[in-house]
Structures are given as C-alpha cells and as structure tokens.
Amino acid sequence: MTTHSETGSVFQSRKFTDFAPIKESLISRRLNASFILAPLAMKLVEDGVPIRIVYLGHRDGTALMVGKDSLIREFPDLRGKTVAIPNRFSNQNLLMHRMMKRWGMAPDSITLIEVPPPEHPTALRAGSVDGYIVGEPFAALSEVKGFGRPLYYTKDMWPNFISCVLVVRKETIDEERALVQELVDGIAKSGKWLDQNLEHRMDAAQIVGKHVNFQDPELLKFVLSKPPDRVKYSNLGPLRADFDEIMELALEVGVLKRRLEFEEYVDTSFVAPVERIDWGFDELPRPTAGDPGQ
C-alpha cells in the first residue's frame, strides 16, 4: 500500500500472474483500475463492461524471442512453428498477424498458443514452443539465462508499440476524478523521470525488483538498458491514430466483432497538458566517494 499524497489518498496495487483474473476482478468491481492489454480493454467495452482507457503503461517493451541456437533468423523462418502469445486479446497476437501479412504468409502459417506471460521462458526452454512474444522482463529472461535470443524487438516491427493500457471503471472516473487524475499524473511523472537518464532507470530497477515485483533487479537493469530504447515511458497519452490501427487489425483478425468509436473506449480528459504537471521530482541521495554504506 502506498500513501501517495498528503491529501490522504491511497493507491493499492494488486499483482496478478495472468490477464483472465484481472478481467474478472474488473467486471466484479474488485478492482477500480488496472493495467491490461489494449485489445482486451476494447473487447471488455464491446461486451458492455463500463471501463475506459485513460493512459498507456509504456511504449515498446515487447520482444519476439526464439531459442539461442535455433535456425530461425528472420520472420518467415517461423512458418510451421509454434509461438506463444500472452493472450488472444493482445497486441502481441495482432502484431504476429500484422507480420504474417507483411511477409505474405497465410494467417494460419504459424501456430499461436496462449501462455501466461511468466511461463513463456519456461515453455521455450522445455521445447513446447519455438518462440514467444511477450512484454519484458519475460522476453529478456531467456536471453539473460542464456537459452533465448531476440529475433525482433517491437521497436523494429511496430514502432511505439502499445501493449498494456491503464483502464479505469466508469463509476470511478465519475466519482473519483481527482484521484484518477493524481494516478495518471503520477504515471506521467514517473515515465518522464525514468526516461531522463540511465541512472534513474537503474534506481527504478533496484527498487521495483526488490520491493514491488520481487524480480531480479539485475534482470530489470538489463531490460531498461540493453538497449535503452527497448522500452519507453514517454508519450503515454492514448492517440486516436494508434488505436484506429489496433481496431482495424482486431476486426481483421476477428478478436473484435464490431467497430468501436474511439470515444466509446478511451477517455483522454486525464491527459494533462505538459505545462500543468508539476515536474518536481524527489531525488534519492547519491552515494559519495568512499561512502561505506554503498
């Protein structure tokens, strides 16, 4: 639990290991808000769940991984292979179809199977898939452990790729506007701070790895620095052009049944003009030379 401000608001984060239980918690109102896959958010709106996308979690930060010693060198080599995706309603699924179309491959030329993100590296290591496409740090995990290799980063396949978005239940938007604004501003500020320099990213990896996600900080440092544009935390306001492209692909692939208007599933009113946000950051004290505590 994080006491986020002097006004007494509390942001309570709940960690999940798959998107299905997040979806159920959103529907049953056990969650006010969540980071979920963009097409899944659209699907929930299509099904009548009262949620809106208010912000993005990050841009890029997904990689298509294959076995370190596999003979797969470019996308067409995946023909006839099995690739894990995080969810049918994920942009990773849409991206695979987008790539198949680009390379003139039939939509069923690669077998795509749904696997919860934390299990992707294990599936590759066990040989049950030939590759996987998922958000970090699960993509980098197989690379760091020495049995996986990135075939493509999303920045090379679909620049400024959107994976997870922040959705908020409609009644929370209506009843707790100030709180939602505080959350969105906080994400914007954190993103700007992260993208300021590599030192900030290393601090974040240390803190988040140790105290929030309980993941190896060294793995997170790798993700946030090799290369530094592997994942980006700037320009997180939801843009119509990006979502129109996702909508077209989702209809084409068949994960959505009807075309939704941008305003039906996105609320851009929380995207603050840059000049309105107080960008003052609380800096951590830096170790000095000879400091025995560091």
Next chain:
Amino acid sequence: MKLKVLIGALVWTLLVSLAHVQLNVGWVTLTEVVREWFGRKRAVLEIGYLPVT
C-alpha cells in the same frame, strides 16, 4: 482492595485489546476505521497489474 481489582481488570482488558489489534486486526485497518469515524476516510483506488513492463 476493590480499586486494585478494578485497575488490574482495566490493565488486563487494555493488554488483551492491544494484542487483539496487533494479532488479528492490524494497526493500519484500525487507523482507517478511526479515520472513517471522524469523517476523514481516505480515497482508495485498487489497481491491478501484471509484473511486465
């Protein structure tokens, strides 16, 4: 003698209550309940996430 018994009972009740809060309720929950009594309930937003980027 009656006073001693009364003080003893009060101290015992206080200790048992403190142990109950510590072991069963939690100080954070108690603080929230007290804040609610005084009309200063904090706004809480529950946010789900997966530990991915």
